Amino acid sequence: MSSDSTASDVTIDDRIAAMACPVDRTILDPAVQDDPWDFYNELHAQCPVFPMPEIGGVMVTKYEDVRFVLTRPDLFSNSGRAGGAKKGLQVDNARRYREILRLRGWPHVETLQRCDPPEHTAYRRLVGKAFLPRQIKAIAPQIEEISTELIDGLIGAGHCEFNLDYAMPLPGIVIAEQLGLDRSEIHRFNRWAHAMLALSMRPLTEAELLETAEVELEAQHHLAAVFEQRRAEPSDDLISTLVHAHEGEDNAEQLTVAELQNLMHQLITGGFETTTSALNHGMWLLTRRPDVQDRLRSDLSLIPAFIEEMLRFESPVQGLVRTATQDVEVSGVVIPEGSIVMVRYAAANRDEAVFDRAADFDLDRETTKHLAFGAGPHFCVGAALARQELTTAFTHWIERTSSIELARPFEGAVHEPSFILFPMKELPLRFTLA
Template structure:
């Protein structure tokens, strides 16, 4: 097996929470000295340069999204969780993110009928309304814990309502989503893994009942759209396929949007000149969203499996090796972005980031996430003035995760703006 690290390169361990929390110096060293670095702890190959990441993401001959056969040994806790799920629920099917064309094309086509521009446009007024309702909950206090009070509930409630749950059931939904993400966030004991699997089973059985209900009585929500996504010449999705797709939509659309909201505001707090520019010119909003996604991508990276011997940046990778395309590193590549470590909401090529992936696996929920970010920052900048950190953050502000970037908290203080609530009066009232 090739040693991919030059003798003079000192790469810290990515299993160190401090490194995962602030990996950008390590990324710099890796891009310059060992752009494809093999982690000694588990044999994972980490690809860090922009062009190499895009090449891996589009090279279907040498890299697969199907993890079966990848060179990772499942832990005892992972085996226990899988056995619990198989015994009491539905085993995870291979759909969408974990498939390659032409199988992936089939699922992508179905999801394309669900995440339409029309559906996102119809959802946008409700997203804007939710933003104002959440701000109403804390604006009079002059402070809040932004992750808990806004960044978590906004995407959570949006998805929650699309699953046939109302906003009051959001705590239940969050409990389910946390369980689905648990194995990606931290190392667990066997007992902890089984406990999280049991919680995920609650979600599975709830969703199964909702799937069957929508088969008989279609509505205008996300579950109904999935159940009826097949064309006239296609078989309906099976229960296992529906469960796996919902797992991916929940985990992919919840924590990542929460991270993007928290990180975006934190970046503005650390760069008040950029916040002032955005307040003065709201036309910069879309570019701000792209620049924040580039500067600190909510998904640090995702996995691929080498299908045969392949060379990337001069490094030989063996068949069935696990390869991680590291979005967070690629989006700070000097070869692609001038002064990449500078946060600049007027950056001309900010939209060339790959925070949503690339190629045929480009994030299917990208436009929903953008709609949520756009509504959120418009509402926050309209209604909150003098936003600042209420207290210093923890020395390591992110939760440990190998693939995500969740902030532990973001306590802020502010002054309610003169607008306060921009919504028109209801019930015919005049002011």
């Protein structure tokens, strides 16, 4: 079949089902999501382009292949308009969810990470102003103050539930203040973030779908009121910047409320979920590697290397999806036009062809070209902020403790089920003061 034919879902499925692969597990299994590393190794060795007929697509796992997909938006679109099937990604639930938002709030329009150049370029230019290196340098003292305040409230007890007591509040407060939202409501915003991501995390029941929609509607109407307030009374925050972005620009149109909602959706979820996961995994790693703790305490200059290796080793974003815009050959496999392409960053970061002893955490690793923040035009806009938050956090915890360990063993799965992220359920710690 030629790439310019109109292919039905069945035809795509048939072509994907015909791809030979002896691996009989799937990333859609919550047990595999919780501990995916052996599965990724199997795919690297036996079928790096893994057929997934259940979603009408494939999963790409090798480093060079993942980088190829990410850097070719002409071949692998980030836009829903590319027409992928997305059957296994709750397409019926997603349609119903979108309809609820359309009727009672604002629809999910395509902005920033959900569109391709040249539209993506304009949105990124607007949002990126808040995440330039000079902007991150300017707010570094603020991040230091927030971290110190949080640790001051925990350190005397000698124990904490790190996920809720520190890993969520630190980036949550930072992004709330950058956006111009009330930092005292971060638990409410965290609930919004969970709801906004729910459809991409796991299958939802009817009741869960309706409950999740209500939470996002709450977020939308709250934010819409903030947009109106900032239109009348601009302030020095990112919401004001976006609301007034068209002013002073030739032929620039004011962002619609739907566009603003979608940008907030991405900034809130990115600000809470991914950095929280990185903080949790980094601290969990330190409990497993007291030798690394000792090295960091003896030489704080190793903390940036620790962060980069941690991001490679247990990537907070396990993978995202694209849609093939035409038949494309990857590692000898022809990916059909219109099929979903699950781009697995975490698998790429464990590729032995690029990272020697990839399954080992190596503080002295020379290669730091991991894909935890992606690559190409959709490289994470908040990467510099995340790195600053991680650097501040681990510096403070290493400086103020002499040991950090798990307070108790985990019971059952360590991670919440998720198609795309790697969220820990909890992280109970105990520590001694320095």
